[in-house]
Amino acid sequence: MEYYDSILKQLTAWQYHLNTFISSHIRAINDDSSIMMSATVLGIAFLYGLIHAAGPGHGKALVGLYFGGKENHTDSKKDYFKAFEMGYLIAIIHTISALITTFSLYWIIKTMFYRNFRNTYDSIVHISSAVIILVGIYIIYEAYKNKRDQEKVDNNINSKSKYMVALTAGVVPCPGVMTITLFSIIQKKYILGILSAIAMSIGMGFTISIAGILGILFHKKTSNFTKNIGYILQMFSGVIIIALGLFLFNH
């Protein structure tokens, strides 16, 4: 736990410095220095996304458990590709959700932004947690059905649940992305705001994908042990995902 605390402290410190760096550079951009400065801001936004998503949140646990609970990871390249596909699917939904929320709130309710943003965020978290619970129930149902029918489990990740997981993890807009976008809008640097949000999301997508790969590695490392208890493991993943949903809902 001490190790985790020092990681959390370091991640927070990095985010603190990157946040300061981005805001001061976006503000300082003018016509003369725009290309170099803008490129620097985008590079830092990518790094910020990478580190920001490494901290708590952003559906990493959901993705890790999803891949950890799936059976038969046989082709490493394909499996890792699927993890990246999932990570970036979440990042894309995360970004679109953040951009829509930010622009809508900014132009529709220009004043009282921050308070409305907090309220909107809370509502979306509640909806998202309800969907997470449904994903958990779906995984348990899938495990039960496979056991009952004694069917060979599909090697491919079920696309319906894949999109559900991505939507669930990504639909809550990232306040970090929203903050950068809004800050850029206020500074009247609209394009840079959108590009920064995209750069940040590319960074976040990478980190979320790593959680999926860890889930796959976990499954592979324990495959001998879990060969005969795949059903139990899948049920366990479902229960944990439901618990996460309940935790989010009541938070």
Next chain:
Amino acid sequence: MKMLNLLILLSTVLYAHPHTFIDVYPTLIKDKEYVKQLDVKWLMDEMTSSMLVMEFDQNGNGKIDKSENDYIEKNYFLSLEDYGFYTDLPCRYKVSNFKAYIVKNRIEYDFSIIPFKKLKVKGFEVKFYDEDFFVAMQLKKEFVTQKIPHKVEDLDGDWYYGYKITYK
């Protein structure tokens, strides 16, 4: 097993991560060997400040006027009571003397924390954190400028990070 631990660890910290950073500058006011009050200055990060300024500085004159200050106190600051003003004391307390400023594009909140109990300065301990970790409180050693002996330490929560100051 390591992987399992990692997944469980990740699952316990699914929700929170900081999006607002507040620099905390505490100043202890003594009454002989007892604590009279703790004056606190919060300096918010520039990005959060830019959002808040949109609403706070209604007349756009670049500063917080009296009516704007009252509005911020009523609608923003006092609602932070639900979060204990991100400040944890050994006893219950009230807050007063709220003032908001715009300082170099950043929002500053100044306020006083007055404990209900008579507490000795020696051993007086204050913690600054947000349990939800939506806000990351930053208390660096250089933020405490007064000469009363004290110690600033990290505060490890399960899924949040904060700071603790103990006066000697």
